[in-house]
Amino acid sequence: MNESLRTRSFASSVYTLPARIITVLIVTAVMIAVSGLAAIALPATQFELDGNAVSNGHDDWQNVLAGTGGDFNHSFVTDETGDTTYFTGGGSKDIHDVSSWKYNALGAQDKDEITNAYSAAYINAGHLDLYFGADRFANSGDSTAGFWFFQNKISLDGSGGFSGIHSVGDLLIVSDFSNGGAISSIKAYKWNGSGLTAFSATGGDCSTHLADALCAIVNQTEVTAPWAYTPKSGTAGKFPAIGSFLEGGIDLNDSNVFGANVPCFASYLVETRASNSTDSTLSDFALGSVNTCGKVTGTKYNDLNINGSRNNGEPGLENWTISLVGTGGTVTTKTDANGNYEFDDVEPGTYTVCETMQNTWSQSQPSSGADCSAHGGGKGYSITIGLGDTVVRDFGNYQFAYRPAADQDGHQLVGRRRRRRDVQHRVEHPDLYEVGARVGRQLHGARHEPHDEGQLRHVRQHRHGDRIAQRRLAAGLGLDRGAVCQHRDRQDGRRWQR
Secondary structure, X not given: OOHHHOOOOOXXXXXOOOOOEEEEEEEOOOOOOOOOOOOOOOOOOOOOOOOOOOOXXXXXXXXXXXXXXXXXXXXXXXXXXXXXXXXXXXXXXXXXXXXHOEEEOOOOOHHHOEEEEEEEEEEEOOEEEEEXXXXXXXXXOOEEEEEEEEOOOOEEOOOOEEEOOOOOOOEEEEEEEOOOOOOOOEEEEEEOOOOEEEOOOOEEEHHHHOOOOEXXXXXXXXXXXXXXXXXXXXXXOEEOOOOOEEEEEEEOOOOOOOOOOOOOOOEEEEXXXXXXXXXXXXXXXXXXXXXXXXEEEEEEEEOOOOOOOOOOOOOEOOOOEEEEEEOOEEEEEEOOOOOEEEEEEEOXXXXXXXXXXXXXXXXXXXXXXXXXXXXXXXXXXEEEEOOOOEEEOOEEEEEOOOOOOEOOOOOEXXXXXXXXXXXXXXXXXXXXXXXXXXXXXXXXXXXXXXXXXXXXXXXXXXXXXXXXXXXXXXXXXXXXXXXXXXXXXXXXXXXXXX
């Protein structure tokens, strides 16, 4: 699939997690990249980088997990301690492509066992600030943590390898996971097509480097874990001092990082490493999905009153094809049972959203807009989407009453024979008529059997009333018999009302 039109779903999971499982939280709120961006701080009023996970008046991991943070989206990936996902082999290094990585179930040292990992992103004065963190099973020694954010979908192949490859611009953040106190090293890299290139941005411990493009910090005392956590030694629900918990942040729009060209991420991986060297041996990892891209969503509905907007009682239409057309190609999806559709992981750019028209249906929304003649017919929407944007566009459609043009032998019907067949077809096939069918049943009903010539004449003479009735029913006004059908009978001049 074309990379500019990835469309993956993204689902959230529950907050409560069992002890000693690896939980990876990705909470991502993103922005439209703009030009002329300068470095800005990681403000404590936005997210607390203070060496603990508990909220002290501003967003922290505690309320992010509870779903009350200022995040864009979030997810969990669980991986029990002692599971089957640990790096193995000489090709499993950050300087090699993902396709060279291998894994097995041989385990890792306790100090390298990740128990939880998390990330969050916020819009700060037009910049994308990405926060990340992890805690581990034991703090009995120093370790190093790496946080990968991939533009492509990365997964395990089920036989000891990885599926997917790097894209230029994939992000790696490497930080000490020290039990000695202050963070002495933190660095950011991007994949350059064949290896890693370091960004020129520098940083240090968040206690003194919040104004820098990146920083990290570890807990200095025993602090509360706001999720299920049991350390190797210590109290369940507490991060032991020092260096059981690590968190940090990076301003991705800083001129020494991505500047105005922040990529769109679809997968993430958290790892423990032997050192902060780029060719370090890798140990434990956790792999999951993230959606920092845009989203296009909407509803396809039956516009019963043909007013070009959805009203109460107008049902969604299932199994209609919706297309998202970009410069790199077209992707399609089908509406669900409620008429809803969604494109996830839409990379920044300009697109056209179209529907594929179906026989007997006409379009009421949009009534004007982009030309979709090459992508299903009718009109569509021209949209521009940026990182983290959600664009909502609905489509409304309605059906005209079906008018058979020929009899069963294929002969063209005109005049009285045509009108008679119309009425008979309306009675025999009410499902084809939507509003028209309800009018036929309520207005004519049993009084006008299609095989009675006299009644057929009355139906023909009430075509104008039929149209009025359709409009009244569609507007929810019901049938006013005096207003709907009133005329002089052509045979005897009697006043005739319904």
